[in-house]
Amino acid sequence: MIITVLGSGSNGGVPQWDCCCPSCTRAREDLRLRRTRSSVAVSIDGGQHLLIDATPDLKQQLEAVGLVPRQEKAEFDRQSRIDAVLLTHGHGDHCVGIAEFSTGKIFGIPVFGPPDLITFLFGDSEKSMFFRDIGRLARNYVVPHRLAEGERLEFLDGLNVIGFEIDHTDRMEDGSCFPSSTFGYEMEVEGRRFIYTPDLGRLTDSLLKRVEGADLFMLDATFWWNDELTRMSGLRKTSYDLGHVPVEDSVKILEGMDIGKVLYTHLNHTNPLLDPNKPMASIVRDAGFEIALDGMIIDL
Ligand SMILES: [Zn+2]
Numbered sequence: 393m394i395i396t397v398l399g400s401g402s403n404g405g406v407p408q409w410d411c412c413c414p415s416c417t418r419a420r421e422d423l424r425l426r427r428t429r430s431s432v433a434v435s436i437d438g439g440q441h442l443l444i445d446a447t448p449d450l451k452q453q454l455e456a457v458g459l460v461p462r463q464e465k466a467e468f469d470r471q472s473r474i475d476a477v478l479l480t481h482g483h484g485d486h487c488v489g490i491a492e493f494s495t496g497k498i499f500g501i502p503v504f505g506p507p508d509l510i511t512f513l514f515g516d517s518e519k520s521m522f523f524r525d526i527g528r529l530a531r532n533y534v535v536p537h538r539l540a541e542g543e544r545l546e547f548l549d550g551l552n553v554i555g556f557e558i559d560h561t562d563r564m565e566d567g568s569c570f571p572s573s574t575f576g577y578e579m580e581v582e583g584r585r586f587i588y589t590p591d592l593g594r595l596t597d598s599l600l601k602r603v604e605g606a607d608l609f610m611l612d613a614t615f616w617w618n619d620e621l622t623r624m625s626g627l628r629k630t631s632y633d634l635g636h637v638p639v640e641d642s643v644k645i646l647e648g649m650d651i652g653k654v655l656y657t658h659l660n661h662t663n664p665l666l667d668p669n670k671p672m673a674s675i676v677r678d679a680g681f682e683i684a685l686d687g688m689i690i691d692l
């Protein structure tokens with residue numbers, strides 16, 4: 393299994409368009425420090441890919457890693473290297489890139505996600521929603537599918553996938569999640585397992601059981617501290633309030649577990665991990681864990 397990190401930033405990426413904090417300023421000066429919104433592409437042989445999340449940066453991300461049409465396989469100069477899209481949840485940084493698939497050719501790319509997310513984005517037989525109506529997407533440029541928790545899918549001749557519900561988005565009084573519930577995805581090829589949870593509110597017992605023995609676990613590194621936004625901007629919301637387990641906690645929970653590689657992604661511009669010289673980066677490295685970068689390729 394080949395995993396390409398298309399993006400490793402949180403909502404807004406690094407730099408954020410309206411921010412001149414030290415991290416955003418450094419990323420403006422040094423292109424290598426820039427992070428687009430979090431997404432990965434998964435492949436078996438580097439040819440066709442499964443895309444997890446479609447970010448506002450999708451087009452630039454595909455170009456940056458060379459995930460572009462191949463002339464010898466193209467028909468009238470068109471080829472999709474993406475066989476299917478899996479969406480984690482309805483926050484804009486994970487799904488608005490779907491609009492990118494409304495260009496020249498009807499590929500009918502299947503888009504899977506939690507049932508309430510698919511309804512939120514595409515509507516239902518009674519009432520259509522924004523993505524169902526937007527330009528050519530309305531004409532089957534993508535084909536939405538409601539994915540049940542635990543339902544097994546197979547892509548690319550041997551890539552097995554299941555989605556499972558995790559805590560992240562706001563829980564409403566009626567029990568629903570706003571704007572949708574959130575799935576993590578587990579992928580497996582020939583016994584090699586990869587689990588992806590870029591936005592994750594809690595490391596529950598069932599999730600810890602799932603990641604035990606996995607070859608790669610990529611998870612939420614939006615904030616280092618639980619009170620990071622209070623420290624940085626005076627906002628009275630904690631990391632847990634916003635549906636993100638702080639890295640300071642997850643490092644301690646995951647340390648010593650049997651996981652091939654722990655890779656942190658979805659970093660916010662406030663996260664001190666953005667500076668490799670800060671002691672927090674040493675804590676992550678000393679635990680044997682790594683921090684994702686845009687363009688990183690992991691061959692499992
Ligand atoms: Zn996010």
Ligand SMILES: [Zn+2]
Pocket residue numbers: 407408411412413414415416417661662
């Ligand atoms: Zn900033």
Ligand SMILES: [Zn+2]
Pocket residue numbers: 481483560591
């Ligand atoms: Zn989110």
